[in-house]
Amino acid sequence: MFRAVVLDVDSTLAAIEGIDWLAAQRDASIARQVAELTSEAMDGRVTLDVVYGRRLAIIRPTRAEISALAAQYIATAVPGARAALARWRAAGVRIDLVSGGLRDALLPLADWLGIAHSHVHAVDVEFDRDGVAARVRAPAPLASAGGKALVVKTLRLPSPALAAGDGATDAELAGIVQRFVAFTGVVRRPHVVALAAGEVTSFDALSTIVLGS
Ligand SMILES: [Mg+2]
Numbered sequence: 287m288f289r290a291v292v293l294d295v296d297s298t299l300a301a302i303e304g305i306d307w308l309a310a311q312r313d314a315s316i317a318r319q320v321a322e323l324t325s326e327a328m329d330g331r332v333t334l335d336v337v338y339g340r341r342l343a344i345i346r347p348t349r350a351e352i353s354a355l356a357a358q359y360i361a362t363a364v365p366g367a368r369a370a371l372a373r374w375r376a377a378g379v380r381i382d383l384v385s386g387g388l389r390d391a392l393l394p395l396a397d398w399l400g401i402a403h404s405h406v407h408a409v410d411v412e413f414d415r416d417g418v419a420a421r422v423r424a425p426a427p428l429a430s431a432g433g434k435a436l437v438v439k440t441l442r443l444p445s446p447a448l449a450a451g452d453g454a455t456d457a458e459l460a461g462i463v464q465r466f467v468a469f470t471g472v473v474r475r476p477h478v479v480a481l482a483a484g485e486v487t488s489f490d491a492l493s494t495i496v497l498g499s
Pocket residue numbers: 294295296297298451452453
């Protein structure tokens with residue numbers, strides 16, 4: 287049995303990407319600019335932290351939109367996730383969410399999943415006077431490449447710990463925790479699977495690994 291689990295949120299616990307969802311609330315040109323920035327980051331032409339800030343400055347999400355995104359995270363929660371987390375918690379497993387998403391949008395999902403806010407590690411934003419979140423609040427390690435590894439190292443997790451996620455930033459945890467599992471129930475990225483010690487498509491399958499069979 288694993289004593290701690292680190293989970294990604296976007297395309298792992300929930301079947302959406304928060305930034306894309308916020309961009310989709312804007313017109314097509316905004317969505318296109320955001321998609322271009324994302325692909326520039328994936329190609330390595332710009333760093334993740336620069337892209338993160340630029341995307342936010344283009345989308346300029348309002349407080350109301352971030353609340354709507356929070357509701358979407360719950361509405362699109364991956365089937366079986368909530369029940370699995372309840373079983374892990376009952377078995378004494380520590381659970382942390384480590385996400386590049388917006389913390390304000392993730393807290394209601396954490397409440398719904400029964401995870402304390404102190405176990406939610408994400409990106410804080412600054413709201414301006416009009417209630418627009420146009421800037422990341424520094425320091426924001428989770429808005430940068432290498433941020434997940436940096437944050438997880440500071441958590442002093444009990445061993446053995448397992449991490450699960452769909453993205454390249456999650457795969458950075460492969461050398462930090464005792465086991466990294468690729469979660470491919472929403473999207474399957476072969477380069478992430480290649481770095482993982484296992485692949486699961488459901489939280490029931492993940493539970494079998496976490497709790498031991
Ligand atoms: Mg993800």
